[in-house]
Amino acid sequence: EYLNSILQHAKDFKEYHRSVTGKIQKLTKAVATYHANTEREQKKENERIEKERMRRLMAEDEEGYRKLIDQKKDKRLAYLLQQTDEYVANLTELVRQ
Numbered sequence: 001e002y003l004n005s006i007l008q009h010a011k012d013f014k015e016y017h018r019s020v021t022g023k024i025q026k027l028t029k030a031v032a033t034y035h036a037n038t039e040r041e042q043k044k045e046n047e048r049i050e051k052e053r054m055r056r057l058m059a060e061d062e063e064g065y066r067k068l069i070d071q072k073k074d075k076r077l078a079y080l081l082q083q084t085d086e087y088v089a090n091l092t093e094l095v096r097q
Contacts, residue, residue: 053069069081
């Protein structure tokens, strides 16, 4: 009887740890899948925004283009547009003189 209880305990011990390992593996896989899906969705959204920005640029919708740049908070492009506007304003002023 004592030996049977020890063997049963060993069996229960192995089964418990096997089930815990399985749960951990499932959770790990779920977390990895979640992050992969989130990254893929974010990449799709960024590509969609980039295509929309390029479409507006090609359609010469300057106001919409600037709005998208402000939404994206793209400092480099905003700075370049500001410099371009200043340059055009200076040229316009020089032509008027």
